[in-house]
Amino acid sequence: MAFDVQNEVSDETLLVLYGNGDAAASRALTLRLTPRVLGYASRILNDPAEAEDVAQEAMLRLWRIAPEWRQGEAKVSTWLYRVVANLCTDRLRKRRSVDIDSIAEPEDDAPGAEAQLQAASRAKALEEALQTLPERQRQAVVLRHIEGLGNPEIAEVLEISVEAVESLTARGKRMLTAALSGRREELGYGDG
Amino acid sequence: MVMVDMHDKDQELELFFAAARDDAPVPSDDLMARVFADSVENMPSGAGIVPAPLVKDGVVTRFLKAIGGWPALAGLATATMAGVWIGYSAPAGLATVTGGVLASSDTGYDIVDLIPSMDGFLMEGGA
Structure with a gap:
């Protein structure tokens, strides 16, 4: 443009x-x-x-x-x-x-999720996994790893300390890894 | 061993993040149009123009403005000082000027008898 x-x-x-x-x-x-x-x-x-x-x-x-x-x-x-x-x-x-019920159920448990996932991209899987995180963790992880902000800037955005940002992103990543581990084979990330 | 495992997991997670970055949502034309319309609607008009100060001018400022500011005042001062100098300085120069143009009084006003015999004629005629 x-x-x-x-x-x-x-x-x-x-x-x-x-x-x-x-x-x-x-x-x-x-x-x-x-x-x-x-x-x-x-x-x-x-x-x-x-x-x-x-x-x-x-x-x-x-x-x-x-x-x-x-x-x-x-x-x-x-x-x-x-x-x-x-x-x-x-x-x-x-x-x-x-x-409150609409967010109580993570989407990966929804009926037909498997069929949907076969066609879905990794991005879609991550998006769903992100929704299982607590809000602040989700915000910190998205800002750090998708928007590409540095920890001091995230601290400014979320109005918390840099240490708190590090803690949020670390916990968020652990939860994401756990949420995505069950789908590794579906998404083409087998043990090999 | 645990460190290596965590590193692998981080790398694997990074693949998901990279996929998500590539799959960023694209704003619809409608959203872009709405945002741009908002920007036009809320655009500050003439914010860059600095408003004139509201403080009233004093006598000196008004006088300066009337004559055209400090440069005009400098010209005025020069003219004034020139006038004063001309008025008070000794007019010695004038004698030089007039002396140059006219002959000095002791030579210029000598009485020359152009018709010396006239008295004699009168006397003789009168006698």
């Missing part, structure tokens, strides 16, 4: 330009950040429609903070991930209070 050429311009610079009424900057930010925001929300919520709502809401908050953005204090992406994390937490909380 035409705005790929702006990749060397930082998110913060684009946000400041947007704050000064630059429409091209808003288009570039939309193209650059919306996929990341949606990706993160999708993996935490496992619901495409809800993830889209969260992505739009998070981006809306970004547009609104632009005029007051304090440069050099936080990375735009870190701030945005934090907004998404909080929005997802709110959604999951509501989901729990409204329909």
Whole structure:
């Protein structure tokens, strides 16, 4: 796309330009950040429609903070991930209070799961396994291993210590390994 | 042995993570359009223009503005000082100028008798 050429311009610079009424900057930010925001929300919520709502809401908050953005204090992406994390937490909380049964059963126990898995990719298997993790572990693991953030940045996003991040990701990975180990053969990861 | 096993498991898990990264959800055109529409709707207009200060100008500032600022004041000061200098300095130079143009009084105003015999004629005529 035409705005790929702006990749060397930082998110913060684009946000400041947007704050000064630059429409091209808003288009570039939309193209650059919306996929990341949606990706993160999708993996935490496992619901495409809800993830889209969260992505739009998070981006809306970004547009609104632009005029007051304090440069050099936080990375735009870190701030945005934090907004998404909080929005997802709110959604999951509501989901729990409204329909607690819907998440009590992990999807891998659902009828027909085997047939579905034969055609499903590893990504799908991981997505399902992620849903079995406690929310904070899921957020930490997704940010670390899928979004590719460093531990200090994850600590900022989740507003916890770096040590807590390390603990969350370590436990999360152990749980994922356990959840996926039963499917190794189905997914082509036999003992060999 | 346990370390090696954990390393293998990490590697295996990393394959799942890599697959998930490659399988990132792509935002629909509708979502992108909605996000962009929000950005346009919430775009701050003219935020880059610094508003004029509300503090009222003092007498000196208003005078300076009326004459065109500090450069104009510098010109005005120079002209004033030149006027003062011209007014107070000794007018010695003028004597030099007039002396150059006109002959000095002791040579320039000699009485020359152009018609010396006139008195004689009058006297003779009168006698």
